[in-house]
Amino acid sequence: MDKIHKLTQTQAKESRNHTQFYPRVKNKTTITFSKEEMELLNKGLKYNLGHTRKSWISNLALEAENAIMSLPTSEKDGIRHQVAQNIQKLYTQQREKHAYPSWKVTHERRVINQIRRKLITEKAMITKADKGNTIIIIIYSNDYNKKVNNFITDNFLPITNDITDKLQK
Numbered sequence: 001m002d003k004i005h006k007l008t009q010t011q012a013k014e015s016r017n018h019t020q021f022y023p024r025v026k027n028k029t030t031i032t033f034s035k036e037e038m039e040l041l042n043k044g045l046k047y048n049l050g051h052t053r054k055s056w057i058s059n060l061a062l063e064a065e066n067a068i069m070s071l072p073t074s075e076k077d078g079i080r081h082q083v084a085q086n087i088q089k090l091y092t093q094q095r096e097k098h099a100y101p102s103w104k105v106t107h108e109r110r111v112i113n114q115i116r117r118k119l120i121t122e123k124a125m126i127t128k129a130d131k132g133n134t135i136i137i138i139i140y141s142n143d144y145n146k147k148v149n150n151f152i153t154d155n156f157l158p159i160t161n162d163i164t165d166k167l168q169k
Helices: 002-012 035-042 056-069 073-096 103-122 141-155 164-168
Strands: 025-027 124-128 136-140
Touching (some): 056 073
């Protein structure tokens, strides 16, 4: 019992080690983002709101019917019946979940639109970081274009003469 008590005491102590990680978002502009906007940007470029279109079930049914048309005639009716049952299950599940977007999805969409408006008015853009542990870089479009042009001129030599004839010979 005494051993268990000692172990729980040592594990209950809070860790004083605060590890500092790289920032996921690096803002190289003067644009200020709210806490909500930064939280959404920190989720990364591959974050999905999880919103499905209202017509996804009918699109699924049409795609399934197109696939069924390529099957042999003897198998079409059986497969069509199975697909219809599965689509009916999906439809009832979707109705139970209330197909309308939840408050969280609506809120995140509103935050995304705020970010988009700020970027458009300030002529800035979001890019994927090419090195380091940062995921997103927010930069002015003019600065980005200058950096790309400088990279191309510094790393590639211009072609002064056309060597097509020489290669064809």
